Structures are given as C-alpha cells and as structure tokens.
Amino acid sequence: MTKSSRSDPARITHINVPKASDILAEQLRSLILNGQYQPGELLPAERDLVHSSGISRTSVRDALRLLEVEGLITTRPGRAGGSTVRQVGRDAVARPLQLYVRSREIDLASLFDCRLAVEPFLAGRTAANRTEADLAHIEEIHAAFLAEEDISHYKRLNLDWHLAIAAASHNDLLYTLMEAISDPIFETSGYQQATTAEMRKAAKTAHEAILEAVRARNEPLARKRMERHLTAYINTVSARHGDPSRRSEPPASEEHQTP
Amino acid sequence: MTKSSRSDPARITHINVPKASDILAEQLRSLILNGQYQPGELLPAERDLVHSSGISRTSVRDALRLLEVEGLITTRPGRAGGSTVRQVGRDAVARPLQLYVRSREIDLASLFDCRLAVEPFLAGRTAANRTEADLAHIEEIHAAFLAEEDISHYKRLNLDWHLAIAAASHNDLLYTLMEAISDPIFETSGYQQATTAEMRKAAKTAHEAILEAVRARNEPLARKRMERHLTAYINTVSARHGDPSRRSEPPASEEHQTP
C-alpha cells in the first residue's frame, strides 16, 4: 500500500466527521448570532425541528443541549416551555475559564499576574468613566469593608470591593474576565491562608487611596495605586508562602507603601 | 430587597431541578478534576456507565456530551473508541469568549481596551522571562513581518507577531486570554478596513522598538513601548472611523453639559 495515497503525505488537516447534531447546532447558532432569532424569542419545538430538519429527535435534542451549554439558549419543560434564546451570560465565559484553570493546574502566581494586568487598567478606566451612581455604590461597599472585622466576611467584602471598582469601568468584557479570574483565586487554598491584621490594615489604607483617586477622576493615579496595592499584596503573600521567586519590584518610584 | 426578611419566602435561591445527566456529569467532572482519571485515560464505556449509574443510556450520553463540550473529554466511535480524558484546551476558553463577544455585540473599542490592558503587561513579562529559543522564534516572525508586502498576509503576520510576543511571556493563562480576544478583533469588519502604507510603516518601526526592548530584557521599556504602539494604532483607527469619542487622551478638559 502506498503510504497515504500518491503525493500528499501529511498536508491534509485531520478529517472532522460532523455529527448530525453538530450540523443542526451550527445552523441554529448562526441564526441566533445573526439576529434571526432575537433574545427572548422561542425556537421551534423539538418535534417541529425533527420535522423540518429530517433528523431524529435524539439528534435534535443533542443539538439543543449543545447550544444550552454554550449559553445561547435556555430550555424549560412544560406547556409554555421550549428553548428560549438569550444573551450569553458572564458565567458562560467564567465556567470554561475556571475549568481551564483547574484542569491545567494554573498556579496562583499566574492568576495574580492576570489581576495585575487587568485590575490597574480597570481602576484607571473607572476613574475616567465612573458615574455618580457607580461612585455611590462603591462607597457603600467601601464603608462596609472598612467596618467589617470578621475574617470570612472580610475576604468576601474585599473581593466585592475589587469587583465594584472593576464594574464601574463600564467595560463589560474586561469586567467579565476579571470576575472569571477572581473566582478561582478566591477558591484556591493558597489564597485562603490566614490574613493578618497587619495586611488588613494595609489593604484598607490602600483601598482608601485608590478610591480617592477614583473620586478625583484621576486615571493614571488610580491605575498606579491599584498596581501598587496588588504588587504589595502579592509580595506579602509570596514571601509568607516561602516562595521568594515571584517577587516583583514595585513600579518606578519607591514609596514604601507597606508597613 | 436586601432588607431583613425573616421567615418569609423571598430569601430562597432559585430552585434548581437537576437533570439526570447533569448529576452524572458532575460526578465524572469531579473525578476528572481530582485526578482520579488522568488525561489520556479512558472513561468506562457508555453501557458500563448505564449499568453502574442506573440511568438510561440516553442520559449517560447526554452527560458525556456535556463534558465533551466543556473540553474535558473527547469521544470517538469504533472498537477502541470511547471517552478519553484530556486537558482542557485553549479553544475551550476562546470559543465561549467569542460567543460572548458576538452575542453581546461588544464593540471594537472594548476589545481594544482588553488588548491595551493585557498586551503591554505581557510584553513586559516577555522581556523578563523570554528564553533564547523564544527570542529566536520571535525574530523569525519579525523578519517575515518586515518583508511581507501583501496586505492580507500582512494582517495575519501582524497578529502572529503580537501572539508570538505574548506566548514568550510564559504565562499560559494570559496568553490564552490574549489569543481568545484577538480572534474576534481579527474578524470584526471594522478591523478589516484598509491599512495604509503609512500605518504599516509605523507598525514596523514600533515592532522593531519593542523587540529591541525584549532583546535587552528591559521589562518596563517593553511594556511602555507596547502601550504606545497600541494606543497610537487605536487613535489612528478611531480617528479614521469618524469616531472621536474613544480617543485616549488626558481627561483634562471638562465637558460642558446640562447639570
């Protein structure tokens, strides 16, 4: 047998045998994304799709299941049920990302790197784009954060504070990424280690400073301060973790931010 | 709503009726993520799962389909087929993100904001972490980029250049995000508009400068130059697009509008 017919040994891409459900799913997905089905609208009933597509109900259901996992539709039983088109939600991005992190066993350092890349930028955008309502919401959480003493609540409020800052940037996509990244960090055991009173004090003053820059609509300042805040935190954690390899230097001018 | 509600039914979370397949999927997912099934290993055959789980093959297949969409397994027909555990791939993150962007109709400005947040950071990290092999690979693409004259090839090589820089940062997660974001940008019509010879010239000198900083392992310089490069590009594009609202500029002057 001539190894691989004739002249082309390895040039062809791996042949992909499409399943019937994949084809239908692709068609429906295309219709949805092109706006032929608006969010809130109902797709045809399964048995109707069977009739109009010519494939069995098993395959039709498989296709719908695919779209459901992708977050494009939700499907409910009952008389007025069916498959409703919806906008893809944040969780449809966050869940795969979380699986990716867990499956690849991404380490804390990389996760914090992501925050370090995204959060200062978002803080700057928030300073630039925030509305008064945004500010009010942030102040509310900030007040609760300052007042909180209980450790477990503290951690939650800390995260909420950062998310509130990110949300006020009015960049939906970046906020979604930030939220998606925060989740694995929050659940990683390394992050759950004890937070000392010292660290909490430092965090509170840092938050205060950042918030002040946001109030003043000072974009570069908010960005810089958020960067310092995160860097300081990372250094503290990795130092305590007995992992000095990941120390990052403070940006530019030394200001001796931490105790 | 967030008022104190004692003993009244407004507090319960939305009831979640789990499908049979969801339960099995959850169990298998947990087994996989906890390492009970290593990547490359085979899950039990569908009919075995039917026997051991007690649910029908329809539901078992549904569960497996779920895991497949999540990227945790691949399943092939045939005698030695079955469901093979695998590490979650980049595309399992990129695809949902792309759907999110298309479904929410995220505008180009937000997408570029993402690049502006991520890429300079990655360029810095690349300057810090690159190996000689990384550098060689980048230089190779860079040379091709400089030499290319054809427009369509140019765009592809331009993207490749940026991806190569990002890949050399050795931060898997951030690179994945960068790649995932680049894809929608590349396909958006607004980006596909004509690229003038002027812009290409500017890009080539900018790339040269960035690469020089990467060679010199100068982290802040690489970062700064990448930031300038992207900002300049965004300004050019949005100016041409007749959309002056997204100019990146100091917030200096105040808008005069009705209070």
Add this chain to the structure above:
DNA sequence: AAGATCGAAATGTCGGACCAAAACACGAAT
C-alpha cells in the same frame, strides 16, 4: 509474510413509548 476479509466492540442514530412539568380551560363551590 503481506494483504484481504470477517467479526467484535464501541459510539452514533433512529423511532416510539411513556413520564413529568407547566399553562390553560372549564366547571363547581363559595
């Protein structure tokens, strides 16, 4: 021994039946 052929084992597809949930229609009780 190389090649063709057949069988076995696994997923993929099908059709039909039935179950469960949810809204609706309609009638009885208040």
Add this chain to the structure above:
DNA sequence: ATTCGTGTTTTGGTCCGACATTTCGATCTT
C-alpha cells in the same frame, strides 16, 4: 363574580430496543 380544583394539552425529560457506522483485531488467503 371570584376562587378553587380538576382535567386537558403542550412541551421537554427519560427510557428502551433496534440498527447503522466506525474502528480495531483476528483470521483466512495467497
């Protein structure tokens, strides 16, 4: 007239059994 059941209808959810398709291994042939 309003409310409360109660049944009906429509829809997705589940099960079953059969067959199709793919792939590998074994056996047979030359």
